[in-house]
Amino acid sequence: MITLCGFALSNYYNVVKMALLEKGAPFTEEMVKPRSSDPAVLAISPLGKVPFIKTAQGGMCESQAILEYVEAAYPQPALFPSDAFAAGKVRELMMYIDLHLELVARELYGQAFFGGTVSDDTKARVQKTLQRNIAGVKHLLKLSPYATGDEFSMADVVAFNNLPLVGMATRAVYGEDMLSAAGIDYKPYIKRIGERPSAQKVVADRKASGSV
Ligand SMILES: N[C@@H](CCC(=O)N[C@@H](CS)C(=O)NCC(=O)O)C(=O)O
Numbered sequence: 001m002i003t004l005c006g007f008a009l010s011n012y013y014n015v016v017k018m019a020l021l022e023k024g025a026p027f028t029e030e031m032v033k034p035r036s037s038d039p040a041v042l043a044i045s046p047l048g049k050v051p052f053i054k055t056a057q058g059g060m061c062e063s064q065a066i067l068e069y070v071e072a073a074y075p076q077p078a079l080f081p082s083d084a085f086a087a088g089k090v091r092e093l094m095m096y097i098d099l100h101l102e103l104v105a106r107e108l109y110g111q112a113f114f115g116g117t118v119s120d121d122t123k124a125r126v127q128k129t130l131q132r133n134i135a136g137v138k139h140l141l142k143l144s145p146y147a148t149g150d151e152f153s154m155a156d157v158v159a160f161n162n163l164p165l166v167g168m169a170t171r172a173v174y175g176e177d178m179l180s181a182a183g184i185d186y187k188p189y190i191k192r193i194g195e196r197p198s199a200q201k202v203v204a205d206r207k208a209s210g211s212v
Pocket residue numbers: 009010011012013034035047048049050051061062063064
């Protein structure tokens with residue numbers, strides 16, 4: 001049995017949770033706040049980041065590594081295509097969204113969601129980087145009907161939990177949703193994926209935790 005550790009506001013936590021729900025894998029949840037100094041937490045997640053999991057074999061951090069583990073441990077239903085190239089393309093998009101969209105937009109969250117302020121320099125730098133990276137993702141993101149094309153995959157789990165955050169953060173800080181402004185019509189896609197029971201559970205738990 002997997003114990004998923006973290007909290008329901010975390011997009012990375014929700015990515016892993018949604019994958020586990022899609023798999024029908026048995027798991028329990030343990031509330032752990034980020035930046036813990038608990039040695040037991042740091043032994044599993046050395047930077048104190050969430051999510052991390054505990055398994056009978058030991059602990060593991062980094063959501064993409066956890067997703068790979070989940071796929072291997074619970075092969076059905078498959079969340080990566082059986083075709084090697086198609087599977088590579090799913091991983092490519094997952095990585096692109098994490099590294100080039102979410103991690104960049106993350107610098108805005110303090111102001112967008114938590115009542116802080118971001119310096120003008122940071123705002124300008126992030127905006128420039130996002131402009132380039134959002135233009136780039138248009139080559140990879142199909143949304144027709146799924147993230148990489150006609151098959152639901154792990155890329156949808158990542159896209160569903162991250163694209164709205166990038167949209168909301170940029171709208172809050174720059175006055176426009178940079179994804180929509182770039183012509184990425186992701187909202188109908190999010191609505192469609194949001195109808196899946198896994199997505200509904202993740203969103204309901206996030207709302208119940210007192211967040212957006
Ligand atoms: N690369 C990590 C990122 C996880 C991450 O940044 N989680 C956030 C919560 S959403 C966190 O723990 N932040 C605290 C920190 O960065 O110190 C993953 O994919 O699991």
